[in-house]
Amino acid sequence: MPAHRENGLLEFRGRGYYVLATWMLTGETARTYKFGKFQLPNPEHEYGAFEIAARYSELDPSDGIVQGGREDDWTVGVNWYVDGNLELQANYVWAHASHSQPICTWRRSNRVFEVRAQVSFGP
Numbered sequence: 557m558p559a560h561r562e563n564g565l566l567e568f569r570g571r572g573y574y575v576l577a578t579w580m581l582t583g584e585t586a587r588t589y590k591f592g593k594f595q596l597p598n599p600e601h602e603y604g605a606f607e608i609a610a611r612y613s614e615l616d617p618s619d620g621i622v623q624g625g626r627e628d629d630w631t632v633g634v635n636w637y638v639d640g641n642l643e644l645q646a647n648y649v650w651a652h653a654s655h656s657q658p659i660c661t662w663r664r665s666n667r668v669f670e671v672r673a674q675v676s677f678g679p
Contacts, residue, residue: 570617581606605637625655
């Protein structure tokens, strides 16, 4: 889908994708699809449910005059579904970004450790 730009600038199309694999260590059904969205797993144990995940993604927003560079990254993580409404996540990301232009060429690798808490309200 093209990105529409204002002030008479040409639209552009970037490219990107990701591949994700998860496994519920505690045996629950992964993510069900209900009411137009994915639901959190419902833990079957009093200690909650644990999931491991791995993802690879690539992004290249360059098209014509827009030269955004490239990025690819690997992510591995652990998710803990404490109950039906609380999820705790820990991820390790290894990202590689590059930009090749006549004036500016660079390549960087970054490693990031991130944590997140998510509270869901409703059914």
